[in-house]
Amino acid sequence: MFEIVCKERLNPTVSRMEIKAPRVAVKAKAGQFIILRVDSNGERIPLTIAGTDPEKGTVEIIFQVVGATTARLERKRVGETLADFVGPLGRPTELTGLKNVCVIGGGVGCAIALPIVKALRTQEAHVTAIAGFRDASLVILEQEFRSFSDIFVPMSDDGSWGRKGIVTDALLERIDDGERFDCVFAIGPLAMMKAVSERTRSFGIKTICSMNPIMIDGTGMCGGCRVMVDGKMRFACVDGPDFDGHLIDFDSAMMRNAMYRSWERKKYGEECNLFKETLHD
Numbered sequence: 001m002f003e004i005v006c007k008e009r010l011n012p013t014v015s016r017m018e019i020k021a022p023r024v025a026v027k028a029k030a031g032q033f034i035i036l037r038v039d040s041n042g043e044r045i046p047l048t049i050a051g052t053d054p055e056k057g058t059v060e061i062i063f064q065v066v067g068a069t070t071a072r073l074e075r076k077r078v079g080e081t082l083a084d085f086v087g088p089l090g091r092p093t094e095l096t097g098l099k100n101v102c103v104i105g106g107g108v109g110c111a112i113a114l115p116i117v118k119a120l121r122t123q124e125a126h127v128t129a130i131a132g133f134r135d136a137s138l139v140i141l142e143q144e145f146r147s148f149s150d151i152f153v154p155m156s157d158d159g160s161w162g163r164k165g166i167v168t169d170a171l172l173e174r175i176d177d178g179e180r181f182d183c184v185f186a187i188g189p190l191a192m193m194k195a196v197s198e199r200t201r202s203f204g205i206k207t208i209c210s211m212n213p214i215m216i217d218g219t220g221m222c223g224g225c226r227v228m229v230d231g232k233m234r235f236a237c238v239d240g241p242d243f244d245g246h247l248i249d250f251d252s253a254m255m256r257n258a259m260y261r262s263w264e265r266k267k268y269g270e271e272c273n274l275f276k277e278t279l280h281d
Contacts, residue, residue, distance in 0.1 A: 001081035002036075005058055010140040014064045014108055015074055016050070022057030024049075024087045030115040031093030031210065031242055034059065035217075037084040038072045045069050046215045046237070048112040049088060059085070062111035062140070089219075090241050093185070093208070095119055102128045102174065102181045103149075104167050104196055106188020110141050112210055113187045117148045126150050128179070130170045132192070136161035167192065168199050181205050186245060190254045197245030207245035211236045211253065228252050 006018035024034060033048045051060035065074050076082070093116055101120055105113030110131050120127045129149035133139050134157045146152050153170045154162025163170070171184070183206045186196040193209040200207040215225040220238035227234055228249035234240065 001083065002085040003081050004076055004078050005056075007076075007078050010062065011138050013066075014062065014111075014138075014140055016060060016062045016111075017073075017076075018053075018056075018058040018060050019082065019085055020057055021059045021085050021087075022054075024059050024085065025052045025057050026054045028052050028059065028088040029092035030095070030119040031112075032088035032090045033241065034061070034085055034087030035089060035215070036061075036073075036082050036086070038069060038076065038082055040083050042072065042083065043069050044084070044216055046089070046212065048210070048212070048241075049115065050111045051115060051118075059087075062108065064108045090237060091239070093119070093210075093242055095123065095125075098123075098125050098182045100126045100180065100182050102130065102171065102179075102184045104130045104132075104171065104184065104186045104188070104192075105145075106132045106167060106186075106192040107134070107138065108140070109188030109192075109210075110145070113185065114141055114144055114148070116185055116187075117145065121148050128153070128174060128181075130155065130167050131162075132156070132167040132188070133161060134158070166195075168195050171196065172199060175203060175205075183208060184245075185210075190250055193245060193248075194250035197248070197250075201246050208242050209245040209248060210241045211243055211248070212241060 003020040004017055005020050008016045010016055028049045033046050035044050035046050037044055047061045047063055050062040063070050065071050103113050103117050117127055117129050127149050128151040129145050130153045132155040139161050155165050155167055155170055184200050185208050186193045187210045197207050211227050215237055216222040220235045225236040227236055229243050230247040
């Protein structure tokens with residue numbers, strides 16, 4: 001069993017937890033993920049590792065309540081445990097040799113972007129971080145990005161936080177100002193990563209996107225996490241989660257991610273109703 005040693009609400013739908021998992025903590029690197037089960041009857045869900053503390057033996061996860069399992073996870077309290085917490089899984093983000101990098105996070109994808117920013121800082125790369133949210137109420141990890149980035153550009157759709165606009169606006173401004181990035185990392189909604197990849201393609205800038213498709217076993221056996229990259233089927237859990245953004249078939253990925261949306265909403269509603277019933281017992 002894996003104990004929850006710390007829990008923090010970052011915004012109305014996003015929370016951060018520290019989980020006691022010493023073996024994972026000493027091996028995990030930026031870009032890798034874990035698969036957890038909240039309890040013995042729960043489903044398996046993947047979450048990217050947001051940080052580790054090998055000395056304490058803890059792993060940090062940041063998650064958004066979007067379905068039944070994340071709703072159940074959110075109700076867990078400090079001192080309680082998770083049934084399973086397996087990792088690190090996936091390939092670490094490749095950062096070797098990078099000197100001037102732009103890291104773009106959209107929404108809760110910023111939780112995945114931050115470990116990359118931190119890792120780049122340790123190798124003395126110059127890091128421009130761009131974070132985008134719909135509005136100020138959804139912002140997470142602002143101080144952390146400011147602390148670890150050489151340049152930090154906050155963007156919001158409505159202008160209530162940072163500058164009004166979308167992340168590609170800020171990226172193009174940096175390029176137009178003469179910035180020559182070795183690589184751009186984009187982590188967030190599929191539509192955002194697609195837009196970033198389309199912008200960088202014309203400039204010939206290497207672009208890496210972190211894919212988070214439907215995933216079950218995390219070992220490449222189930223095939224649920226398949227994505228099309230350069231016309232070939234790849235598995236995000238073992239071949240990724242990072243892929244060349246200029247080669248990803250984002251349209252097919254978006255179609256697959258939407259397949260179970262109505263079912264997930266139904267299960268989420270059932271979970272919420274069950275929780276309300278327990279409050280009245």
